[in-house]
Amino acid sequence: FETAFRNRYFSSTSTHKKFDTLKQRQQLPDEPITSYFDDIINLCLEIDSNMSEKIIIQCLMSGINPEFRKELSRRESSINTLNEFLKYAKIEQDLHDTFGTLSLDSQQRHFNYNHPSIPSLTATVNQPKQYYNKMKHGNSVLHSTQSRSSVSQRNSTPTLGNQTLLASDRRQIRNYLPQTISQKKPINIRPTSQHRFNNCKPSTTTSFPVYIKIRVNDQPTEAIVDTGSAISIIHSNFLKTIHHHNFSYQTHLCQTANSTPLNIIGQIELEIKIKSIKTYVTAHVTTNLITSILLGNDWINPNHVHLYGDQKKLTIPDQRV
Structure with a gap:
């Protein structure tokens, strides 16, 4: 994919630099999916304003949170547009954020395990x-x-x-x-x-x-x-x-x-x-x-x-x- 991408879109040194930035772009642990989504799209369009949504989706998948990538890969056949990608990615982020707030300590505070009666x-x-x-x-x-x-x-x-x-x-x-x-x-x-x-x-x-x-x-x-x-x-x-x-x-x-x-x-x-x-x-x-x-x-x-x-x-x- 990288070789084909370079052959298709590289026409200048500046484009090479933009692609390297795109290749290294990863979603940060606490970064909202919308922020990552917008940044990747902007980088792709700077490389080629006519880049297809299919190519942009591949770029999004390569740098997204690995936990999200696994679930989104299962839906790959039904993700054909950027809007569909964002929809499913938001669902995965919401689930991840909800599960992440739970800790064993909070469970132990909420329940009285040793009530005798x-x-x-x-x-x-x-x-x-x-x-x-x-x-x-x-x-x-x-x-x-x-x-x-x-x-x-x-x-x-x-x-x-x-x-x-x-x-x-x-x-x-x-x-x-x-x-x-x-x-x-x-x-x-x-x-x-x-x-x-x-x-x-x-x-x-x-x-x-x-x-x-x-x-x-x-x-x-x-x-x-x-x-x-x-x-x-x-x-x-x-x-x-x-x-x-x-x-x-x-x-x-x-x-x-x-x-x-x-x-x-x-x-x-x-x-x-x-x-x-x-x-x-x-x-x-x-x-x-x-x-x-x-x-x-x-x-x-x-x-x-x-x-x-x-x-x-x-x-x-x-x-x-």
């Missing part, structure tokens, strides 16, 4: 401007419903509707203490007409939540399944380790019962696979959940999942039957 905390989340309550997979469409969970729920738990929420438009979310996570046990799967998951260690004394081994977008992990949460939540750090599409960036105003923040930054469509059964959910992405993923009533109800907290197991019907 409270087994779990609840959090209220204000209704976002948009809520994606359905997604398509093949010919099937999963909808969030207002149907009751098939297991007993506490009276304080609201039910998630199509686009509205009960209990003054609030969502109840649990925060899980790390000592409960460390007590979980392996899950034994017994082949029956419905797949049963046994020997799950409940995370609280209510026995409603259970731990279960699943695959999220084909990435294995262990999830908490809990009727005490109206929505499903995934940790941003875990999301970065899996292949995913259609991340919807939108921040939600969140606050836990003890006035500590729950930083929700967007939504993502996920495939949840339990043994051979595939299900789907639109999960909220947060930066400070103390587990990789939590599956709430927006996944439990549409998939007719039955939790038996006292017996430490759950069942889920095969959707193909």
